Amino acid sequence: MKRIAILGSTGSIGTQALDIIREHSEEYEAYILTANNSVEKLIEQAREFQPECVVIANEAHYDTVAKALEDLPIKVFAGAEALCQVVQMEDVDIVLTAMVGFSGLRPTIAAIEAKKTIALANKETLVVAGELITALAAKHQVAILPVDSEHSAIFQSITGEAFPEFDTNGQLTGYRPNRISRIILTASGGPFRKYTLEEMKDVTAAQALKHPNWEMGAKITIDSATMMNKGFEMIEAKWLFGVRPEQIDVHVHPESIVHSAVEFEDGGVKAQLGVPDMRLPIQYAFSYPQRLSLSGERLDLFAAGALHFERPDMEKFDCLKIAYEAAECGGNMPCIVNAANEIVNLAFRKGRIGYLDIARLIRRAMTEARFIEHPTLQDYLDNDAEVRQLVEGWL
Numbered sequence: 001m002k003r004i005a006i007l008g009s010t011g012s013i014g015t016q017a018l019d020i021i022r023e024h025s026e027e028y029e030a031y032i033l034t035a036n037n038s039v040e041k042l043i044e045q046a047r048e049f050q051p052e053c054v055v056i057a058n059e060a061h062y063d064t065v066a067k068a069l070e071d072l073p074i075k076v077f078a079g080a081e082a083l084c085q086v087v088q089m090e091d092v093d094i095v096l097t098a099m100v101g102f103s104g105l106r107p108t109i110a111a112i113e114a115k116k117t118i119a120l121a122n123k124e125t126l127v128v129a130g131e132l133i134t135a136l137a138a139k140h141q142v143a144i145l146p147v148d149s150e151h152s153a154i155f156q157s158i159t160g161e162a163f164p165e166f167d168t169n170g171q172l173t174g175y176r177p178n179r180i181s182r183i184i185l186t187a188s189g190g191p192f193r194k195y196t197l198e199e200m201k202d203v204t205a206a207q208a209l210k211h212p213n214w215e216m217g218a219k220i221t222i223d224s225a226t227m228m229n230k231g232f233e234m235i236e237a238k239w240l241f242g243v244r245p246e247q248i249d250v251h252v253h254p255e256s257i258v259h260s261a262v263e264f265e266d267g268g269v270k271a272q273l274g275v276p277d278m279r280l281p282i283q284y285a286f287s288y289p290q291r292l293s294l295s296g297e298r299l300d301l302f303a304a305g306a307l308h309f310e311r312p313d314m315e316k317f318d319c320l321k322i323a324y325e326a327a328e329c330g331g332n333m334p335c336i337v338n339a340a341n342e343i344v345n346l347a348f349r350k351g352r353i354g355y356l357d358i359a360r361l362i363r364r365a366m367t368e369a370r371f372i373e374h375p376t377l378q379d380y381l382d383n384d385a386e387v388r389q390l391v392e393g394w395l
């Protein structure tokens with residue numbers, strides 16, 4: 001039995017993770033559930049899954065949660081600091097980081113320091129502090145298993161591509177991976193794939209929130225519409241798989257059936273295909289290296305028919321270009337971009353700015369915010385707060 005801490009259990013990834021735990025209750029236990037503000041949903045989940053403890057990040061809701069669960073032997077904690085403490089609990093095997101945005105950084109670090117396996121659904125952690133996180137994971141010999149569908153596809157494609165090496169005495173000295181020459185990172189293209197730049201001027205949050213293939217939370221759906229999500233996934237892939245940005249080729253693939261692919265040095269390409277269903281990558285992160293049964297629709301290639309691939313339009317999707325520039329620049333530039341993006345993403349959802357202001361304001365943050373070539377964790381925390389304030393001021 002693996003005990004799982006789900007950070008962000010009431011969100012889209014969190015609830016689908018609980019579907020998997022429900023389907024494989026003999027394999028997995030929901031040991032910790034946490035939410036930011038979704039009090040009712042958290043209480044309902046806690047009553048069903050009876051975890052060891054729950055955390056409500058917004059302390060204002062502590063009394064409501066504690067009172068609602070007082071008849072059950074469930075510990076209730078509140079606050080951001082509690083998130084960092086519960087992930088270190090001895091019995092936790094896997095920490096699923098499914099919270100939104102920069103808030104995932106500190107609990108992820110705490111979990112790595114406690115040597116917990118990370119099922120990473122919070123890509124912003126690697127976008128902001130990929131260098132720091134991957135170094136820390138290597139130091140503590142902790143596995144970071146991707147939950148993002150594209151990165152899971154890449155991970156599934158490279159599984160089995162490492163071979164044992166022996167010294168002259170026949171002793172196993174380690175495993176050498178076959179080298180990746182290129183990653184084909186697929187993207188649906190989002191709801192505005194066919195729009196002209198002119199038409200994109202007037203799009204609304206309601207239009208952007210209608211994703212053609214995937215059911216996701218509001219923040220990531222807007223990031224998908226701007227393709228900032230794909231840019232962040234490029235940075236995420238860079239850190240997870242140790243490749244350079246120029247080795248990552250975004251392919252717009254409107255059918256969302258090829259979830260991404262890897263090209264090796266000999267030109268061989270391996271991909272993972274399937275219907276768009278986040279439960280598979282979530283479950284694979286839990287069950288790796290095993291595969292377990294999973295209910296649901298199966299891929300029907302006859303019904304799918306032709307699969308299409310297009311180059312992304314970097315003029316139209318400036319956010320994708322921004323991500324490549326930030327990755328190239330390094331230092332805290334991805335942190336600046338992420339913080340600015342979190343503010344403008346929300347502002348767009350609230351109707352405070354137009355669609356084209358999103359990339360424009362992020363670019364302004366890139367030139368005006370403080371650049372740090374070799375940031376520490378404290379630099380990231382300070383810089384994130386500074387940039388948010390800066391961009392908030394322009395709104």
Ligand code: MG
Binds near residue numbers: 148
């Ligand atoms: Mg993805």
